[in-house]
Amino acid sequence: MPDRDDLRPGGGNNGSGATEDEAAHRILELRSAITRAEYLYYVEDAPELQDDVYDALLRELQQLEAKHPNLVTPDSPTRRVGGAPREGFVKVAHLSPMLSLDNVFSEEELRAFWARSLREAEGHLWRDGLRGFACELKIDGLAVSLLYEDGLFVRGATRGDGLVGEDVTANLRTLRGLPLALRKTVPGRLEVRGEVYMRREDFAALNEEREEREEPLFANPRNAAAGALRQLDPAVTASRKLRFFAYFVPDAIQRGLAGQIETLEWLRDLGFPVQDSSRRVESLDQVCAFIAHWKEARFSLPYVTDGVVIKADDLRLWDVLGRTAKAPRWAVAFKYPAEEKRTLLREIVVSVGRTGTLTPVAILEPVHLAGTVVQRASLHNQDEVARKDVRVGDYVWVRKAGEIIPEIVRVDRDARKDDPPPFLLPRTCPVCGSPVVTLPDEVALRCPNRSCPAQIKEGLRHFASRSGMDIRGLGEKLVDQLVERNLVRNLADLYDLRTEDLAGLERMGETSARKLVAAIEASRRRPPARLLAALGIRHVGSRTAELIVERFRGMEALLTATEEELAAVDGVGPRIAASVRAFVEDPENRIMLRRLREKGVAWEMEAASSPEEDADFPMERPFLGMRIVFTGDLERATRGEVEELVKRLGGVPTSSVSAKTSFVVVGRNPGSKFQKATALGCRIVSEEEFWQMIKPFRNDDFPFAASPAPEVEDVSGLPE
Structure with missing residues (x-):
């Protein structure tokens, strides 16, 4: 992005006193800068802006559009997340069928496929036969069709049965790599097809969250992406961090394109994310070399690929080669076999989770699998152990489900020696010794002892996590020490910790201890x-x-x-x-x-005092019956203080935005609540405007304004 002051956060007029023309000019600058930043980050994988700079630019645009709603357009970056949850999905017919591909699983099958295709097209090809193939990695995701009108994204649909899919436009708009407006002018209607997928790290994080909530885990990234895309609430889809690759234009020849690889480059120029690995090769021998290379190299990619798609690169041949009832003859998918390796199961250990669940875990002789060394695999529960008849000392076949989650597929029974006894989960907790129980309608065994050190440790880790109270620096090793030294026996004990309690712990000096205490103190203000x-x-x-x-x-x-x-x-x-x-x-x-x-944690449920009991407030209740949401960091008061003010003035402070929200107060660094409020058309006011609104109803000149919330240094990188 150009190094110009007016494109930096706050570099232009932020709208507080801007004319309509000035606001329109600044909005165009911001949209251009943000769209470029998103393209470089999500498409080119070459970020140019720091996250805080990008966030500041987006916030400025959000604030300007909130003040000038008539300047909001469908292609604005702020339109990516928004809209209320819908009742259901509308069926849409595809402009042309979305065909599936035939699969082959060996070099012999691959060559036989192309031989059949050439025989079907005999007499229509050149004397030297078919030459020139486009090789693309097959992404394990969900096929979608995107429709653009005069360069603007107007509709997106799932593949469905190939003829009719579901309209998921609102959800697709949340994908930041998907252009809402094309980078070059394309008049009229353009259809682009591609794959929605989830990166490995995002899939792992999603399953980790689901495991903490004791929800069923997704089997693979494809299932996770499909489930996310079919959410009725676009905000949920946005939270899943889906990505997109474009790979097909149905009317490419009519647009003057001659080859598939040329089409991919054209799509890239329009702003679409396209795989960097795609290549044009001249012969089937080179196709086979491409397949052989990516058999192992694919594990280094940030996404899952389960094969290679091979197409005739010359688009003119597609009509010549034709299609069957279900699949084209000009393209085929080579599927890699699921990688399975045999290794020794050394022992089965039992872990105790946050809610007391006992989980058997297989400890394996280390084996290199799908790009990493695997040493552990969850056996889930007693029923799973019995179903697979897994025993200590067995040789087992291991694979990664979706190339990510290690799992034992089966036991090599022929290699079993000495008939080891079946494994049974213990009847007492392996950590605290309490008798375990089975709850109604459950398979899992649980330790019922709430004081079990294992449960306390897991509970503390969850409490301090980013999705919880976000206590930076309270890592796994430190949690272990706090529990083992009996400094923390339940969550509330965290707020009794002092610097001197922590300074004597392993790898914790006085400075680190002081920062952690400050982080714990800051967590009191979490919503x-x-x-x-x-x-x-x-x-x-x-x-x-x-x-x-x-x-x-x-x-x-x-x-x-x-x-x-x-x-x-x-x-x-x-x-x-x-x-x-x-x-x-x-x-x-x-x-x-x-x-x-x-301890002052922000969940005070005491009823708001009445006007008669509060000398600071007169009888007037200006917010009576109003639902008010705060988002972002407030400079003149803590979240708890302003919510108490709202209660005293008759209002109801709420933590989520809906159509019933009266107005949203926006501080620094507003989050998704601001985006949702903008999409719903809620009234938005700044923090200063909020203080001016309540000024006539206070008699003490805002005592909270003199005590801004202290900033807390991030201690997440400190030694534990």
Whole structure:
């Protein structure tokens, strides 16, 4: 991006006193800079801007568009995430069928496929036969069709049955690598097809979150991408970090394109992400060399590929070669066999999770598999162990599900010696010795001891995680020390820690200890929904916590809510309701929650004082019945303080944006709530505007304004 002051964050007029023309000019500058940054990051994999600079530019654009809604256009980068959840998906007919490909699994089958294709086209090819192939890696994702009108993205659909798919336009708009406006002018209608996929690291993080919530894990990135794309709420899709590769233009010849590789370069010029690995080769021998190279090299890629797609590069031959009822004769998919390796199962250990679940884990003789060394594989539960008849000392065949998750496929029974005894999970917890239990309708065995050190450790790690209270520096080794030295016995004990308690721990000096105490102190101001998600209640993740907090607006109401009332919350249901009810009814949990509130953690459920009881406020209640959301970092007060002000003025502070939101107060670094509010057309006010709104109703000249929230240094990289 050009090094110009007016393209830096705040470099132009931010709209506070801008004329319509000035705002329009600045908006165009910002959109150009942001679109370029997204293209370089998501398409070229060559980021040019630091994340904080990109975020600042996007925030400035959001604020300008909020002040000048008439200047918002469909291709604005702010339109990527927005819109209320829908009731269902609309069916759409494809302009031309989305065909599937025939599969081959060996060099012999590959050569036989092309021989058949040439025989079918006999008399229509040159004397020397077919030469020139386009080789592309086959991405393990979900095929979609994109429609553009005069360069603007207008519709996206899944493949469906090849003839009719589902309209997932709103969800596809959340993919940052997918251009909402093309980089070059393409008049009229353009259809582009490609693959939606999920990167390995994003898939692993998603499954880790699901495991923490005790939800079923996705088997592979393709299933995860498909599930994410079919979410009725686009905000959920956006959270899954999907990516896109373009690979096909149905009417490429009509657009003057002669070859498939040329088409890919044309798509890249328009701003689409295209695989860097695609190549044109001259012969089937070179095709086979390409396949052989990527058999191992593919494991170094950030995404999963399970084969190679080979196409006739010359587009004129596609009509000549023709198609069968289901697949073209001008393209075929070579599928790599699933990589399985045989290794020794040394032992089976039992881990104890955050909710007490006992999980058998196979410890393997290290084996190189799908690009990494595998030494462990989860056996999930006793039923899975029995089904596969896995025993210590067995030789087992191991693979990576979706090239990511290690799993034992089967036992080499012929190699079994001395008939080792079947493995059985222990009847007592391997950590604390408590008798284990099986809950109704469950397979898992659980340790019921809430004071079990293993559960406390896992609970603390979850509580301090980024999706929880985000306590930077509270890593795994430090958690182990805190529990083993009896400094922390439950979550509330964290807020009793002092610098001197921590300074004597291994790899923790006084400076590190002081920073960690500051990080713990900062976590008191996390929103109530973050606290609820961090408590580790089974089946309650971040999204569910937001739904519950918006409904009950605090722990006091939640503590007394019936299971029926909880289940009635949209998106909750009976299973989650029962889990929440069981958690809050536990006497130890109630004591812990009260202690958390006493320590000042931001989930105070005390009723707002009445005007008669509050000398700072007159009888007027200007926010009576209004639902108000705060997002971003506030400079003149803490989140808890401003929410208390809203309560005293008759309003209801909520943590999520909906069509019922009265207005949204935007501070520094606003998050997805601001985007959703903009999309829903909610009224948006700045922090300063909020203070001016309530000024006539206060008599103490804003005492909170003199005490901004302290900044806390990130200690996540400190030794543990």
